Amino acid sequence: MSDAWLDEVCWDEQGLVPAIAQDIHTGRIMMFAWMNRESLKLTVEEQRAIYWSRSRKRLWRKGEESGHIQRLHELRLDCDGDVVLLMIEQLGGIACHTGRESCFFRKLDQDGEWQVTDEVLKSPDAIYAGKVSHE
């Protein structure tokens, strides 16, 4: 496989592209993060989600500390070429660093309050036990 497909991605001025991770089994949106060219290339090579951490300015192999790896099943590109969609299998069933299935665990109710709709499946302390920092 050549790298030509990477040239069809429209990287932003920081060399990044937004990445949406969707659970292939449930259809749920698990998280949203960013990728640079290297991380997207590695994501396909290793068949697991590898993001670019903007805060830590380094590659972020999702699950590297938590074990909550995202196995890649399908990679999609949008019409403008500037957003990628990853259909993934979420190992451990937890994508969020708070210990919830999805990062999108708050829903706006009719009173204009963000309500938490998801329970914590595993405490962050347990997820990141013995690790220097969480994801």
Add this chain to the structure above:
Amino acid sequence: MSDAWLDEVCWDEQGLVPAIAQDIHTGRIMMFAWMNRESLKLTVEEQRAIYWSRSRKRLWRKGEESGHIQRLHELRLDCDGDVVLLMIEQLGGIACHTGRESCFFRKLDQDGEWQVTDEVLKSPDAIYAGKVSHE
């Protein structure tokens, strides 16, 4: 409803937040766009997706030209508060300006080629007939 919920959104340095639109019936990711504070407020007030067009630097009432309005069913916020997810009903069944159901109509195949997986349901000429410009 007060506007306090808007203060819990972490806007980026341009005052924007990424917005993912997911079809509430099929679970398919239809498109990705950006919102500013005004557009997100209006999205909730009018119960339809209203984005901020970065290229045109104005509010973009999705469907204003095409008729392909996105009715809001649910609004979600992620753990960091910097991405919103809209569960929507896609009027006309077409979200993409190319006339396809979803903007994510290209899939990377095993040979490293982006393959178009979705058919054009309605030609852009027909969608935007008589309009100055398409979305």
